[in-house]
Amino acid sequence: MKAENIVFTYKKAKYPVLNGVNFELHPNKINVLVGPNGAGKTTLFDLMAGILRPQSGVAHFPSLEQILYITQSVFFSPEIKGKDFCKFIRRISSQPASSSCSDYIPIDRERERLLLQRLWDIKIGKMSVGERRWLFTTMLAEQADRELYLFDEPTSGVDPTSRNQIFRMIEGLIERNKTVVLSTHQLNDLKHLDCHIIFLHNGKIRYEGDYGAWLELYDTDDPDQAFDMITSSI
Numbered sequence: 001m002k003a004e005n006i007v008f009t010y011k012k013a014k015y016p017v018l019n020g021v022n023f024e025l026h027p028n029k030i031n032v033l034v035g036p037n038g039a040g041k042t043t044l045f046d047l048m049a050g051i052l053r054p055q056s057g058v059a060h061f062p063s064l065e066q067i068l069y070i071t072q073s074v075f076f077s078p079e080i081k082g083k084d085f086c087k088f089i090r091r092i093s094s095q096p097a098s099s100s101c102s103d104y105i106p107i108d109r110e111r112e113r114l115l116l117q118r119l120w121d122i123k124i125g126k127m128s129v130g131e132r133r134w135l136f137t138t139m140l141a142e143q144a145d146r147e148l149y150l151f152d153e154p155t156s157g158v159d160p161t162s163r164n165q166i167f168r169m170i171e172g173l174i175e176r177n178k179t180v181v182l183s184t185h186q187l188n189d190l191k192h193l194d195c196h197i198i199f200l201h202n203g204k205i206r207y208e209g210d211y212g213a214w215l216e217l218y219d220t221d222d223p224d225q226a227f228d229m230i231t232s233s234i
């Protein structure tokens with residue numbers, strides 16, 4: 001799965017957001033899209049999902065039926081409860097919807113089972129931002145069987161324990177040979193993960209490769225410093 005020389009300009013915009021973007025997704029690592037606010041990460045997700053089409057260049061990604069794309073704002077009625085959401089996701093994945101909370105998270109993931117139990121009878125509108133994001137990301141990714149998973153900032157607003165749970169779930173997808181791309185501004189979270197970094201800035205990919213090699217390139221062990229250096233040098 002790769003992008004070749006993608007150029008994309010929004011209608012009425014003076015300049016292209018993406019101006020000759022090339023990268024190739026790594027099948028066995030967590031692909032992480034990094035870049036400053038407004039760099040075009042969400043735009044690139046929309047292009048990978050086929051929601052937007054490039055003005056030129058070629059996007060080699062599966063068709064939308066083979067993609068699970070969890071955007072920053074998944075909308076569900078605030079009136080439905082955690083359990084209604086879980087059952088709904090089961091039904092649209094053509095699986096029987098169980099009324100038992102414990103059927104939705106494997107038995108060895110005790111903390112996540114407790115969290116789901118807590119959210120089971122709470123309305124989505126009354127959950128915190130982080131609780132809602134954890135529920136949407138975990139349930140959708142666990143139930144849907146796709147080739148490519150796109151997560152736009154899945155851990156934003158989520159506490160460290162739940163962020164870890166989301167990363168464990170993502171590692172599980174990779175073990176099942178799924179391709180995963182996520183975006184994040186929390187670069188320290190990536191330290192202990194096997195990541196393929198795709199760094200987008202000023203319309204182009206400025207770095208693509210291993211997370212450790214990226215830090216070595218900037219002679220630092222602080223990813224925020226490497227981020228600062230890459231964005232100030234161009």
Ligand SMILES: Nc1ncnc2c1ncn2[C@@H]1O[C@H](COP(=O)(O)OP(=O)(O)OP(=O)(O)O)[C@@H](O)[C@H]1O
Nearest residue numbers: 010011013017035036037038039040041042043044
């Ligand atoms: N629908 C749109 N029409 C016009 N311009 C847009 C549209 N959506 C985004 N943009 C512009 O395109 C640029 C890239 O936006 P995008 O949301 O892809 O960035 P991002 O890297 O995801 O940012 P962030 O890290 O803040 O989420 C921004 O300058 C934004 O203002």
